[in-house]
Amino acid sequence: MKIATWNVNSLKVRLPQVLQWLEASPVDVLCLQETKLTDDKFPVAEIEAAGYQVAFAGQKTYNGVAILSRHPIADVVKNNPLFEDEQQRIISATIAGMRVVCAYVPNGQTVGSDKYDYKLRWLDAFARWLGDELEAHPALAVLGDYNIAPADADVHDPVAWAGQVLCSDAERAAFERLIALDLKDAFRLFPQAEKLYSWWDYRQMAFRRNMGVRIDHILLSPTLASRCTACEIDKLPRKWEQPSDHTPVIATLAP
């Protein structure tokens, strides 16, 4: 069983890449963020033709999340019931005995801004809700764009990024609060090479220079963490024409 997350930065633009990637990497579950599509425009037929069921929660222009699955999708819930939010950032469902949460955490723009405050309030409610979800679903996987680099090892230039959005103490504390729920960062369950990232700015030839940050994560409950045998970042789609600025993260789970 392979589960993956990918911020596609517009599914309208990136659908060909998503289909191409799934053909080469036929994961069981793929969580997408920043689909940027209203639900009436979601490419259901193309995704079903590729062998995937789909659940989605979208809006115009911004945000939007989806779960693609080769296995039946049940009990779909949109958003966090503990947090009133017009922005479509969370969708969850039960797949193959596992509760899957797909999340697009707010970016926060700059430390101290209104958007940063919204990010911290959003994360506070997210942690409270995930605590409930863990009690209800021992096999819980939380995949998505967290917009947080948990540690300096996840940042190409920790000095330049120190205290900046994605790296600030309050954001890292919010991430640690999720970890304190007993969720495991699947990527850090295994020895990894240094300087592996999931996002690179479109500017400055950042990808070619590997000026990246690791902000896309797969968090696993203890039950799933004990089944996890690998977690990797697939840089390949970032090398394609007209790429998303994020690239997929994949976790492998034993039966």
Added chain:
DNA sequence: ATGGCCTCGGTTCGAGGA
């Protein structure tokens, strides 16, 4: 160098992303 790029909406620029 308060930059640089990409997407969207909607028009040829501004907002938002990270």
